[in-house]
Amino acid sequence: EAQVTQNPRYLITVTGKKLTVTCSQNMNHEYMSWYRQDPGLGLRQIYYSMNVEVTDKGDVPEGYKVSRKEKRNFPLILESPSPNQTSLYFCASSPRAGIGNTIYFGEGSWLTVV
Amino acid sequence: QKEVEQNSGPLSVPEGAIASLNCTYSDRGSQSFFWYRQYSGKSPELIMFIYSNGDKEDGRFTAQLNKASQYVSLLIRDSQPSDSATYLCAVNTGNQFYFGTGTSLTVIP
Numbered sequence: 402e403a404q405v406t407q408n409p410r411y412l413i414t415v416t417g418k419k420l421t422v423t424c425s426q427n428m429n430h431e432y433m434s435w436y437r438q439d440p441g442l443g444l445r446q447i448y449y450s451m452n453v454e455v456t457d458k459g460d461v462p463e464g465y466k467v468s469r470k471e472k473r474n475f476p477l478i479l480e481s482p483s484p485n486q487t488s489l490y491f492c493a494s495s496p497r498a499g500i501g502n503t504i505y506f507g508e509g510s511w512l513t514v515v
Numbered sequence: 516q517k518e519v520e521q522n523s524g525p526l527s528v529p530e531g532a533i534a535s536l537n538c539t540y541s542d543r544g545s546q547s548f549f550w551y552r553q554y555s556g557k558s559p560e561l562i563m564f565i566y567s568n569g570d571k572e573d574g575r576f577t578a579q580l581n582k583a584s585q586y587v588s589l590l591i592r593d594s595q596p597s598d599s600a601t602y603l604c605a606v607n608t609g610n611q612f613y614f615g616t617g618t619s620l621t622v623i624p
């Protein structure tokens with residue numbers, strides 16, 4: 402089954418404790434990205450990757466890191482989480498950016514930072 | 516100015532009616548336009564995409580694109596209670612996808 406898988410789905414952590422949210426896709430997509438979704442603000446892009454070893458900042462990259470060492474994986478790293486990073490996070494992938502390419506989402510990760 | 520703007524709603528329609536959802540975007544260079552449905556606490560699901568001016572129909576859904584007016588809409592015919600959700604408009608501009616904040620739709624039985 403074609404899918405984007407992210408883990409953990411639910412996490413409560415404390416301020417400053419490094420965490421990683423993993424994301425993996427099995428569709429051989431070149432493009433992957435991370436979003437956070439907050440009430441009233443919608444989906445905002447954190448980082449995206451056009452292909453292996455190519456990553457770029459989205460609209461809200463502060464406090465996050467990513468890497469793309471393999472095509473299928475795109476982990477999101479919070480080096481020192483803060484309460485304002487409490488949010489619903491989605492990983493997504495697309496065959497590539499550009500006309501006609503749709504974006505597919507993982508199931509989401511609920512992150513609470515206390 | 517936001518890249519993608521939608522009325523937040525809520526929009527309420529009776530069962531069987533046509534629901535009309537609207538979206539405007541700011542970048543004339545945007546290439547592809549999408550409508551997603553999102554149930555509370557779930558991930559967005561693609562309804563349809565459009566990238567040429569005019570109408571595109573898929574079952575009960577019709578997407579309309581007017582690039583001159585920078586306007587995208589979604590019509591849902593014969594609305595069902597199961598259509599009650601938040602509808603997200605998304606735009607592909609260059610290497611990024613931008614999303615509106617969504618319109619909440621309630622279909623009243």
